[in-house]
Amino acid sequence: NAGVTQTPKFQVLKTGQSMTLQCAQDMNHEYMSWYRQDPGMGLRLIHYSVGAGITDQGEVPNGYNVSRSTTEDFPLRLLSAAPSQTSVYFCASSYRGQTYGYTFGSGTRLTVV
Amino acid sequence: GIQVEQSPPDLILQEGANSTLRCNFSDSVNNLQWFHQNPWGQLINLFYIPSGTKQNGRLSATTVATERYSLLYISSSQTTDSGVYFCAAPTNFGNEKLTFGTGTRLTIIP
Numbered sequence: 260n261a262g263v264t265q266t267p268k269f270q271v272l273k274t275g276q277s278m279t280l281q282c283a284q285d286m287n288h289e290y291m292s293w294y295r296q297d298p299g300m301g302l303r304l305i306h307y308s309v310g311a312g313i314t315d316q317g318e319v320p321n322g323y324n325v326s327r328s329t330t331e332d333f334p335l336r337l338l339s340a341a342p343s344q345t346s347v348y349f350c351a352s353s354y355r356g357q358t359y360g361y362t363f364g365s366g367t368r369l370t371v372v
Numbered sequence: 373g374i375q376v377e378q379s380p381p382d383l384i385l386q387e388g389a390n391s392t393l394r395c396n397f398s399d400s401v402n403n404l405q406w407f408h409q410n411p412w413g414q415l416i417n418l419f420y421i422p423s424g425t426k427q428n429g430r431l432s433a434t435t436v437a438t439e440r441y442s443l444l445y446i447s448s449s450q451t452t453d454s455g456v457y458f459c460a461a462p463t464n465f466g467n468e469k470l471t472f473g474t475g476t477r478l479t480i481i482p
Contacts, residue, residue, distance in 0.1 A: 292469070360419075361405060361460075363417075
């Protein structure tokens with residue numbers, strides 16, 4: 260099925276642990292992005308990419324790294340998890356040129372204890 | 373970057389009622405999107421509507437770009453319409469990065 264696939268759906272980490280949230284899309288979208296959703300704050304942009312090999316920071320990038328080696332994949336890395344990174348993470352993709360709406364993955368609920 | 377504000381923050385309606393959700397944005401846009409987040413957390417794109425009016429079944433959206441607002445209309449509400457509705461606009465004009473409003477939580481009571 261075409262769309263954006265995120266794994267895992269749920270994760271519990273201990274403070275200081277590292278992990279990678281996976282995101283893959285099969286729609287040949289150039290643009291991919293990661294958001295976090297916290298209660299009462301809507302969605303805030305962490306990092307984004309406009310194509311393979313190109314990434315940039317969003318509104319809340321600290322504590323996260325990304326890379327884009329292929330058009331399809333855009334993993335988000337937490338280098339040393341902190342309780343403040345407890346959140347729901349969404350990956351989204353779209354074509355460039357804004358002629359189509361965003362497609363979101365189903366989200367990853369991360370708890371850092 | 374752009375500021376996006378939504379109102380009301382919460383809305384509770386009886387099944388069958390109509391509702392209007394508002395999105396104000398602080399700058400010119402060439403991209404305005406509405407999303408529905410269902411009670412299971414899934415975000416669904418409802419409309420891509422930088423200007424004008426679009427309709428999809430019981431839902432319709434209107435964006436008046438010159439006055440910097442967009443409206444989402446839901447007619448004959450059903451319990452499946454419950455969830456949070458977000459609007460989003462480019463952080464900077466012509467950019468794919470979106471800034472989201474804080475959402476309107478809609479609860480439809482049977």
